[in-house]
Amino acid sequence: MTPKVVSGGPEFGSSLRRRREALGLTIEEAARAASVGSETWRRYEAGSSVRRDKVRGICVALRWRSLPESGESTGDSDERWEDFPKAKFDDSYSAWLEREFGESRARLFASGCDIFRDQLSDELSRLGKQPRGTHLGELDVSWLEGSLPAQWLPRYDYDFVFRLHCTVEGLRQRVVRAEGGGMECVTRSVAEDLALHLILERGMVSAEAAGSSAAEDWDEWEYELNGEDDEVIPALFSKSSYVEQGSRLHFDRWFEVVDYVSADEADEPA
Structure with a gap:
């Protein structure tokens, strides 16, 4: 059965923080773009795991095609947006x-x-x-x-x-x-x-x-x-x-x- 969460960790959280800061986004702005609460975003940057249904929002907020090290993309593998099921x-x-x-x-x-x-x-x-x-x-x-x-x-x-x-x-x-x-x-x-x-x-x-x-x-x-x-x-x-x-x-x-x-x-x- 496919896991319902994407594993986090210190490096994962740091990657999110570095990307957010590179884009000039505050935590509140990134959270808003990802459709999650600010406290939830803070947990992500602290290394918390991410629910699979939240992956797309994070990728949208950070302008990523996939989450770092996770293999989780906004679609299936490296498919285009038009190819999402x-x-x-x-x-x-x-x-x-x-x-x-x-x-x-x-x-x-x-x-x-x-x-x-x-x-x-x-x-x-x-x-x-x-x-x-x-x-x-x-x-x-x-x-x-x-x-x-x-x-x-x-x-x-x-x-x-x-x-x-x-x-x-x-x-x-x-x-x-x-x-x-x-x-x-x-x-x-x-x-x-x-x-x-x-x-x-x-x-x-x-x-x-x-x-x-x-x-x-x-x-x-x-x-x-x-x-x-x-x-x-x-x-x-x-x-x-x-x-x-x-x-x-x-x-x-x-x-x-x-x-x-x-x-x-x-x-x-x-």
């Missing part, structure tokens, strides 16, 4: 995405889903230990604080992260179960637009670290999934505009289900 992505691989956009993009979506769901679960664990009302900006370390529109930072509490987690899960299931032919807009709310953006962003990092061409045009592909005229994400993250109360892009309306969300519609009165 589909089963590696568990329940997030979409045959519909593969059929409509190509296998590498289906892998990018699945990889991003797995990483993002782990990050959301970690945020919920952290927030759940804090007083009610604590938001992401008040945590010592947060995966998502810098990934969400800054205008509503005080609103990103446990309830919001839980709801976003449910949104990601619903979107994932819809994409995985899709069977129709042809292109279609897969998002039905601003929250789903945002969730898809964050999923693909994380999948891009994973693909890029493994040298996959899928990372090259992920932003254009995002708009193909949302509708080619979709400008919701640029509008949400614009540093030169303030989203007014009542706009369909306002936080209070993110989870409203609509047939299609566009930036032009977003400014219409409710």
